[in-house]
Amino acid sequence: MEINHRIAARVRQIRADQGLALDALAERSGVSRSMISLIERGESSPTAVVLEKLATGLGVPLASLFDAPAAPADPVSRRKDQVEWRDPASGYVRRNVSPPGFPSPMQVVEVVFPAGARVAYETGPRPGVQHQQIWVLQGTLEVTVDKTRHELDAGDCLAMVVDRQITFRNRTSKPARYAVIIDHRPA
Incomplete structure (x- = not known):
């Protein structure tokens, strides 16, 4: 999966799991609703600073935005x-x-x-x-x-x-x- 689409899926998944609307995440993160929408559709290549703001707004570590959605739990990372x-x-x-x-x-x-x-x-x-x-x-x-x-x-x-x-x-x-x-x- 291309990395921007992986990030898009993770942001969408985490936001949905928390029951957050786009407006709520925008307010919590300081990232505009339109930018979040672009990121969630995989139409934007967000910067590290924007991703950090989203991670903070979602209450997750930045690294978790790069994980594959619903990745199987395997103790080995090749x-x-x-x-x-x-x-x-x-x-x-x-x-x-x-x-x-x-x-x-x-x-x-x-x-x-x-x-x-x-x-x-x-x-x-x-x-x-x-x-x-x-x-x-x-x-x-x-x-x-x-x-x-x-x-x-x-x-x-x-x-x-x-x-x-x-x-x-x-x-x-x-x-x-x-x-x-x-x-x-x-x-």
């Missing part, structure tokens, strides 16, 4: 089945590594962040507490949480709670590759 998505604004590529549909409070995502790229998430409070760790595997990455800036090199790991603005930036001339480990236990 590389050939892991879908990659490219952010149309920054060019960063993300891949959900964790098995989709498997009941676990943790997810692992791999990101390749291009040279010179910048993405700012205006994440707000969510139901429960979502912990996240950024483990830099290759290159250098700058992560700013609110006003605190962290320079991370290969091997460094940053732990944080996802409840405030987070900005990722690669100020170098080479891509950075990192793993995001997400703990999203329900409230």
Whole structure:
């Protein structure tokens, strides 16, 4: 399934499961009703920032928007089945590594962040507490949480709670590759 159609199906499914109308999700997420409609029809290639706003409005981790709808619970995630998505604004590529549909409070995502790229998430409070760790595997990455800036090199790991603005930036001339480990236990 093409990634935009997968995202479309997941947003529709999660919204329907929660009994949310388009207007209600628009109000909760800060994304316009028309944009949500385009995304749910697979007619828009949303940016990472828009997807993060939708995930926050739906009360789910961003990574869950990339799962296949009604994915069977399998404890193994094969590389050939892991879908990659490219952010149309920054060019960063993300891949959900964790098995989709498997009941676990943790997810692992791999990101390749291009040279010179910048993405700012205006994440707000969510139901429960979502912990996240950024483990830099290759290159250098700058992560700013609110006003605190962290320079991370290969091997460094940053732990944080996802409840405030987070900005990722690669100020170098080479891509950075990192793993995001997400703990999203329900409230």
